[in-house]
Amino acid sequence: MTAFDSLMAFQHETEALAQVAGRLGWDQETVMPRGAAAQRAEEIGALEAVLHARRTDPRVGDWLSAIDDAALDPVGAAKMRHIRRSYARAVKLPETLSAALARVTSRAQGIWAEARAADDVGHFLPVLEEVLRLKREEAAALADGGDxxxxxxxxxxxxxxxxxxxxxxxxxxxxxxxxxxxxxxxxxxxxxxxxxxxxxxxxxxxxxxxxxxxxxxxxxxxxxxxxxxxxxxxxxxxxxxxxxxxxxxxxxxxxxxxxxxxxxxxxxxxxxxxxxxxxxxxxxxxxxxxxxxxxxxxxxxxxxxxxxxxxxxxxxxxxxxxxxxxxxxxxxxxxxxxxxxxxxxxxxxxxxxxxxxxxxxxxxxxxxxxxxxxxxxxxxxxxxxxxxxxxxxxxxxxxxxxxxxxxxxxxxxxxxxxxxxxxxxxxxxxxxxxxxxxxxxxxxxxxxxxxxxxxxxxxxxxxxxxxxxxxxxxxxxxxxxxxxxxxxxxxx
Amino acid sequence: MTAFDSLMAFQHETEALAQVAGRLGWDQETVMPRGAAAQRAEEIGALEAVLHARRTDPRVGDWLSAIDDAALDPVGAAKMRHIRRSYARAVKLPETLSAALARVTSRAQGIWAEARAADDVGHFLPVLEEVLRLKREEAAALADGGDxxxxxxxxxxxxxxxxxxxxxxxxxxxxxxxxxxxxxxxxxxxxxxxxxxxxxxxxxxxxxxxxxxxxxxxxxxxxxxxxxxxxxxxxxxxxxxxxxxxxxxxxxxxxxxxxxxxxxxxxxxxxxxxxxxxxxxxxxxxxxxxxxxxxxxxxxxxxxxxxxxxxxxxxxxxxxxxxxxxxxxxxxxxxxxxxxxxxxxxxxxxxxxxxxxxxxxxxxxxxxxxxxxxxxxxxxxxxxxxxxxxxxxxxxxxxxxxxxxxxxxxxxxxxxxxxxxxxxxxxxxxxxxxxxxxxxxxxxxxxxxxxxxxxxxxxxxxxxxxxxxxxxxxxxxxxxxxxxxxxxxxxx
CATH class of the missing domain: 1.10.1370.30 (Neurolysin; domain 3)
Structure with a gap:
């Protein structure tokens, strides 16, 4: 297999797993039993960890280096545009930051819902500050000195x-x-x-x-x-x-x-x-x-x-x-x-x-x-x-x-x-x-x-x-x- | 982390992913749109590949070698009984055989349904023979000379x-x-x-x-x-x-x-x-x-x-x-x-x-x-x-x-x-x-x-x-x- 074929086969599985993650979200908002929320968070976390590992897999970096986009047909080149972009973003983000963001935003969403129900901005502020701090950190990691x-x-x-x-x-x-x-x-x-x-x-x-x-x-x-x-x-x-x-x-x-x-x-x-x-x-x-x-x-x-x-x-x-x-x-x-x-x-x-x-x-x-x-x-x-x-x-x-x-x-x-x-x-x-x-x-x-x-x-x-x-x-x-x-x- | 803790953390994610695979099956039999079957097969295949890789992951073998079950409490020892058994089975099966079985049985199920609808045993026989051949191969790989x-x-x-x-x-x-x-x-x-x-x-x-x-x-x-x-x-x-x-x-x-x-x-x-x-x-x-x-x-x-x-x-x-x-x-x-x-x-x-x-x-x-x-x-x-x-x-x-x-x-x-x-x-x-x-x-x-x-x-x-x-x-x-x-x- 060429590097391009290998990357496409790998990407195909990643896309399929991303669809599965989406389906878990659908299930959660439509048919999931009420008492399953904590277990579902574990399931989504495990699947997201798999997806994260695939998106930053060193083999992807190797394949990307080996592929000459100019030699591809327009469809192949368009696929490469997406994969290069996504890989470049993914490898810029330290895994600890991604994990912290996942953890904090999951908690923050619950606190936001409570604060909204109680009309209490003060209840939401501390966790919003935490989210904001992490998002600014994420933005700095992604921006390479830009905006x-x-x-x-x-x-x-x-x-x-x-x-x-x-x-x-x-x-x-x-x-x-x-x-x-x-x-x-x-x-x-x-x-x-x-x-x-x-x-x-x-x-x-x-x-x-x-x-x-x-x-x-x-x-x-x-x-x-x-x-x-x-x-x-x-x-x-x-x-x-x-x-x-x-x-x-x-x-x-x-x-x-x-x-x-x-x-x-x-x-x-x-x-x-x-x-x-x-x-x-x-x-x-x-x-x-x-x-x-x-x-x-x-x-x-x-x-x-x-x-x-x-x-x-x-x-x-x-x-x-x-x-x-x-x-x-x-x-x-x-x-x-x-x-x-x-x-x-x-x-x-x-x-x-x-x-x-x-x-x-x-x-x-x-x-x-x-x-x-x-x-x-x-x-x-x-x-x-x-x-x-x-x-x-x-x-x-x-x-x-x-x-x-x-x-x-x-x-x-x-x-x-x-x-x-x-x-x-x-x-x-x-x-x-x-x-x-x-x-x-x-x-x-x-x-x-x-x-x-x-x-x-x-x-x-x-x-x-x-x-x-x-x-x-x-x-x-x-x-x-x-x-x-x-x-x-x-x-x- | 001790080898036992590492193995348990890894196993926890594997169990969560196995639950996700089960949910895909539920979805397929209850709510999935009719026209999604081929895509769903790809999704299940991708998730099964992840699970297979985890079940045969060499780190599991290393952890298993490093753990002394006799030193564990009864619950820990019972968990080890399952993991050792499942790992021993998984590593005995060549990946090509597992993949062939997944492919053939998926096809065979469709052919069986057709054969049953048409009351035509002959339509089912060739693929049944193929399934049987692969299952006997699987059994031989697992049996270590036993039954x-x-x-x-x-x-x-x-x-x-x-x-x-x-x-x-x-x-x-x-x-x-x-x-x-x-x-x-x-x-x-x-x-x-x-x-x-x-x-x-x-x-x-x-x-x-x-x-x-x-x-x-x-x-x-x-x-x-x-x-x-x-x-x-x-x-x-x-x-x-x-x-x-x-x-x-x-x-x-x-x-x-x-x-x-x-x-x-x-x-x-x-x-x-x-x-x-x-x-x-x-x-x-x-x-x-x-x-x-x-x-x-x-x-x-x-x-x-x-x-x-x-x-x-x-x-x-x-x-x-x-x-x-x-x-x-x-x-x-x-x-x-x-x-x-x-x-x-x-x-x-x-x-x-x-x-x-x-x-x-x-x-x-x-x-x-x-x-x-x-x-x-x-x-x-x-x-x-x-x-x-x-x-x-x-x-x-x-x-x-x-x-x-x-x-x-x-x-x-x-x-x-x-x-x-x-x-x-x-x-x-x-x-x-x-x-x-x-x-x-x-x-x-x-x-x-x-x-x-x-x-x-x-x-x-x-x-x-x-x-x-x-x-x-x-x-x-x-x-x-x-x-x-x-x-x-x-x-x-």
């Missing part, structure tokens, strides 16, 4: 930099705040849905929507989870949702969102199965798929028209007077505290403040002790409302407790990419709205599969979006889309 | 020998055949249940029965599977069942059977979690728990009396005129073709013929090509009925296709052990029948937990039964129990 935050960001969005993202966010903020203020000043507040929507019907509708959006049930399944997520790559890609009988949009749009993630994974070229190209290429590109499914398609006027009819037929009453009122309820703008409940206008403002705060935390210019005050000040400034309690403020997200610094901006990057793809999609498919009005998303999801999803990890993140759209990704299409949609909806 | 069949049997029932089991089976056969003939000649054929029993009610009853038998839902769950099984050790022990709306006993007694397996695992001393003592000690002892739950307790007259009332209340009609007719339906003796559907009288006759045939296959005195004829001749002799087609005969069981030679006798060993435990149980608990009549199995399952289950792998298989019963395990209590029960039931 600490970029070193963390690179794990979720290869090639992105905080400077570039920060500049884009600054350009976005002005227009978003203006739009927000126009809407808030318009004196219209569309009614929410009224009524009770039984779980069985919601799950039936979620199942139907997933099918319409092209989710492949032969290679997936839908379960309930406290926090919806998608999981797995290749031929086993599972999604989850949750049900609130008074708010059917929770289940429906969580499902469509996760279907976007799931279809990305399911849509990847089967030739890439269990290779470094066999998964979504970055968090930002992943989020572009979930967002365009959920928002630009799922919350569009034509699609909600179809949905209104389905809701009437399933529940007897869709909870709104007519399709127009239903569309307004789906897209109701409201400056709430919680990121995950935010509308399309506010969502990115939530992200931008987290991005700025976590950059300061990693840079060391903001200490954990001052985080709550910084959060509250910034929130009131951006949203015009004072935070009423920590669980509605700095304690709302799990991310920092588990060490996910550098992850937040990929949500907005996903929205920006979705804006670009939406523009390209509509110019490629002039009859799209007519199809959506019939609940037919086939042309749109087919286009996304062909131009984005099937490539998996072949292209760099930004490149796959640029190639699909025919222009360099930027924030303008998203902002134009939001202005047009909400100007019309709020008669601005 | 080939014993080397395979030892994997499922440490310490047992085919000679000892064969002699016991010969003693059993005469009395079983006599009992069978008395019953068949009695001219009574109790009615089966009549009626339709909706799935929802069956699952509710299965859930209730599991709870009554002490199954711990905090550390387990019940799902549907094509072939019911139990899975997992420690704090995550899952069981499965199946539903036939015309035969509620299928679901109910499958559940109680798996609850017996599950309670054994759940009942093991928590101090043994993720150690070699943290799982049932052998297949025979495991089966003793599932069988005593299912048969000696679950199919007893007092317990079926309680069950009759529950069936009436859940389904409106229990499908039998009265409790006595219900008890007779539960224990109806019928000489069918299929082992898994056999009553208590016939079951062991099914096992004995498989045991004799597979001993000859492994010894090389019977070839795969002659197996069907040997099966059919023996079946007609023992059961008085000619096999009508291969799926009711030689193709009915999955075992040989997946290389499980030496496994079958542990089913009857389990029945024999259950007979012994049942005798001890009734003399320890004179009021047991009165409790069972109220659906209360607490005293019985408590006794089994205390005397058998909690020990996990601490004692050798036979020793744990002997210690629980106060006498050397033998077949007489089972045969006496069967005679007494069926003489009364059939008025013999």
């Amino acid at each position: 600490l935050y970029d070193a963390l960001l690179d794990d979720y969005e290869p090639g992105a930099t905080a400077a570039e993202i920060g500049a884009m966010f600054d350009r976005m903020r002005t227009r978003l705040v203006m739009l927000r203020e126009r809407i808030m000043g318009a004196g219209r507040d569309p009614a929410r849905l009224s009524g009770q929507f039984p779980e069985e019907g919601q799950l039936r509708l979620a199942h139907e929507a997933a099918t319409r959006f092209g989710y492949d049930w032969r290679h997936g399944r839908l379960d309930k989870a406290v926090h919806p997520f998608s999981s797995g790559s290749g031929t086993d890609v599972r999604i989850t949702t949750r049900v609130d009988e008074r708010d059917p949009f929770n289940c429906l749009y969580s499902t469509i969102h996760e279907v976007g993630h799931g279809c990305y994974e399911q849509g990847i070229d089967p030739a890439y199965l269990l290779t470094p190209l066999g998964a979504g290429v970055s968090m930002g590109v992943h989020e572009s798929q979930s967002r365009i499914y959920e928002n630009q398609l799922g919350r569009s006027r034509p699609f909600t028209g179809w949905l209104f009819g389905r809701m009437q037929s399933i529940f007897g009453d869709a909870g709104a007077a007519d399709a127009e009122a239903f569309y307004a309820a789906v897209n109701r703008v409201h400056s709430g505290y919680i990121r995950t409940e935010a509308d399309e206008v506010h969502y990115n403002l939530h992200i931008m403040m987290r991005f700025d705060l976590e950059r300061q935390l990693i840079a060391g210019t903001l200490g954990a002790a001052d985080l709550e005050e910084a959060w509250n000040t910034r929130f009131e400034h951006d949203f015009g409302v004072a935070v009423d309690r920590p669980s509605n403020g700095v304690l709302q997200d799990v991310h920092w407790s588990v060490g996910l610094f550098g992850y937040f901006p990929t949500y907005t990057l996903g929205n920006v990419y979705a804006g670009c793809l939406n523009l390209a999609l509509h110019s490629a498919l002039p009859d799209l709205d007519a199809a959506l009005a019939k609940g037919d998303t086939g042309a749109a999801t087919g286009w996304l599969r062909e131009h984005v999803q099937r490539h998996g990890g072949f292209h760099e993140p930004k490149a796959v979006i640029e190639q699909a759209c025919g222009f360099e990704p930027n924030e303008v299409p998203l902002l134009d889309y939001l202005d047009a949609k909400f100007n019309a909806l709020y008669h601005l | 080939l069949y014993d080397a395979l049997l030892d994997d499922y029932e440490p310490g047992a020998t085919a000679a000892e089991i064969g002699a016991m089976f010969d003693r059993m056969r005469t009395r079983l055949v006599m009992l069978r003939e008395r019953i068949m000649g009695a001219g009574r054929d109790p009615a089966r249940l009549s009626g339709q029993f909706p799935e929802e009610g069956q699952l509710r009853l299965a859930h209730e029965a599991a709870t009554r038998f002490g199954y711990d839902w905090r550390h387990g769950r019940l799902d549907k599977a094509v072939h019911p099984f139990s899975s997992g050790s420690g704090t995550d022990v899952r069981i499965t069942t199946r539903v036939d709306e015309r035969d509620p006993f299928n679901c109910l007694y499958s559940t109680i059977h798996e609850v017996g397996h599950g309670c054994y695992e759940q009942g093991i001393d928590p101090a043994y979690l993720l150690t070699p003592l943290g799982a049932g000690v052998s297949m025979g002892v495991h089966e003793s728990q599932s069988r005593i739950y299912e048969n000696q307790l679950g199919r007893s007259r007092p317990f079926t009396g309680w069950l009759f009332g529950r069936m009436q209340s859940i389904f409106g009609d229990a499908g039998a005129a009265d409790a006595e007719a219900f008890y007779a339906a539960v224990n109806r003796v019928h000489s069918g073709y299929i082992r898994t559907e056999a009553d208590e009288v016939h079951y062991n006759l099914h096992i004995m013929m498989r045991f004799d045939l597979e001993r000859q296959l492994i010894a090389g005195t019977l070839g795969a090509a002659d197996l069907e004829e040997a099966w059919n001749t023996r079946f007609e002799h023992d059961f008085g009925v000619a096999v009508d087609r291969p799926s009711n005969g030689v193709l009915q069981d999955v075992h040989w296709s997946v290389g499980l030679f030496g496994y079958f006798p542990t089913y009857t060993l389990g029945n024999v052990y259950a007979g012994c435990l049942n005798l001890a149980l009734h003399s320890a608990l004179p009021d047991l029948d009165a409790a069972l009549a109220k659906g209360d199995t607490g005293a019985a399952t408590g006794w089994l937990r205390e005397h058998v289950q909690r020990h996990g792998g601490f004692h050798e298989p036979k020793a744990v039964i002997e210690q629980a019963c106060g006498f050397e395990p033998n077949e007489v209590p089972l045969l006496d129990y069967l005679d007494a029960k069926f003489n009364a039931l059939y008025h013999l």
Whole structure:
């Protein structure tokens, strides 16, 4: 066997084991017996130790030295790009640091949950400081003297930099705040849905929507989870949702969102199965798929028209007077505290403040002790409302407790990419709205599969979006889309 | 760290990974998307390769050489007994042979399923010959010049020998055949249940029965599977069942059977979690728990009396005129073709013929090509009925296709052990029948937990039964129990 063949065979097993680790996570959040948590932590720890050993295996270093990427075909070269990158990161991290991070973040997540339930920031602070110290140490080990935050960001969005993202966010903020203020000043507040929507019907509708959006049930399944997520790559890609009988949009749009993630994974070229190209290429590109499914398609006027009819037929009453009122309820703008409940206008403002705060935390210019005050000040400034309690403020997200610094901006990057793809999609498919009005998303999801999803990890993140759209990704299409949609909806 | 501590830490991770492998199996049989089978095979293969490498890791050999078992406490010494045994077996097997067996049996299982569906023995023969050749090779590698069949049997029932089991089976056969003939000649054929029993009610009853038998839902769950099984050790022990709306006993007694397996695992001393003592000690002892739950307790007259009332209340009609007719339906003796559907009288006759045939296959005195004829001749002799087609005969069981030679006798060993435990149980608990009549199995399952289950792998298989019963395990209590029960039931 050549060094390349040996490395690929080794990598194939590593990818298979990584899928197993993902499945353990799915199991834990959906079907695991309550009393199995401690044992599961041991199981995950043992499997992660195996994965860590493989990712830093000296044989990988030897194979990498022996391989001349220039002599490979483009697919081989793309695989090497991922493996080289991952190996370079892995060997920079001392094993003691990785183990300490795993231990501390596992503990921190539990403490965060307690602190959030008790609205007690002080309970969370000591362990947050510990997480932060370790993450800064990790960033320093990875950064080679470069920017600490970029070193963390690179794990979720290869090639992105905080400077570039920060500049884009600054350009976005002005227009978003203006739009927000126009809407808030318009004196219209569309009614929410009224009524009770039984779980069985919601799950039936979620199942139907997933099918319409092209989710492949032969290679997936839908379960309930406290926090919806998608999981797995290749031929086993599972999604989850949750049900609130008074708010059917929770289940429906969580499902469509996760279907976007799931279809990305399911849509990847089967030739890439269990290779470094066999998964979504970055968090930002992943989020572009979930967002365009959920928002630009799922919350569009034509699609909600179809949905209104389905809701009437399933529940007897869709909870709104007519399709127009239903569309307004789906897209109701409201400056709430919680990121995950935010509308399309506010969502990115939530992200931008987290991005700025976590950059300061990693840079060391903001200490954990001052985080709550910084959060509250910034929130009131951006949203015009004072935070009423920590669980509605700095304690709302799990991310920092588990060490996910550098992850937040990929949500907005996903929205920006979705804006670009939406523009390209509509110019490629002039009859799209007519199809959506019939609940037919086939042309749109087919286009996304062909131009984005099937490539998996072949292209760099930004490149796959640029190639699909025919222009360099930027924030303008998203902002134009939001202005047009909400100007019309709020008669601005 | 001492060699012992190092070995225990290493073993702890191996046990955790083995639990993960078990969970993948559970997932595959219960919730896995249909189209994920090929990927799952890769995942299981990768994890098995990791486990194999750990089981034969040269460091284990070094630690084993450095440890003086005589200096350990009894628990430490018992752990060493398992690890030494498992390492000695593992290093005897060439990796190429293990890999070939994994590959061939995976293929053979698929071919067997096709052959069974088509009633085509010829389709199965070539791959069966291949499996058999590899298993004989494996046995030769393990046997060190000793008996080939014993080397395979030892994997499922440490310490047992085919000679000892064969002699016991010969003693059993005469009395079983006599009992069978008395019953068949009695001219009574109790009615089966009549009626339709909706799935929802069956699952509710299965859930209730599991709870009554002490199954711990905090550390387990019940799902549907094509072939019911139990899975997992420690704090995550899952069981499965199946539903036939015309035969509620299928679901109910499958559940109680798996609850017996599950309670054994759940009942093991928590101090043994993720150690070699943290799982049932052998297949025979495991089966003793599932069988005593299912048969000696679950199919007893007092317990079926309680069950009759529950069936009436859940389904409106229990499908039998009265409790006595219900008890007779539960224990109806019928000489069918299929082992898994056999009553208590016939079951062991099914096992004995498989045991004799597979001993000859492994010894090389019977070839795969002659197996069907040997099966059919023996079946007609023992059961008085000619096999009508291969799926009711030689193709009915999955075992040989997946290389499980030496496994079958542990089913009857389990029945024999259950007979012994049942005798001890009734003399320890004179009021047991009165409790069972109220659906209360607490005293019985408590006794089994205390005397058998909690020990996990601490004692050798036979020793744990002997210690629980106060006498050397033998077949007489089972045969006496069967005679007494069926003489009364059939008025013999």
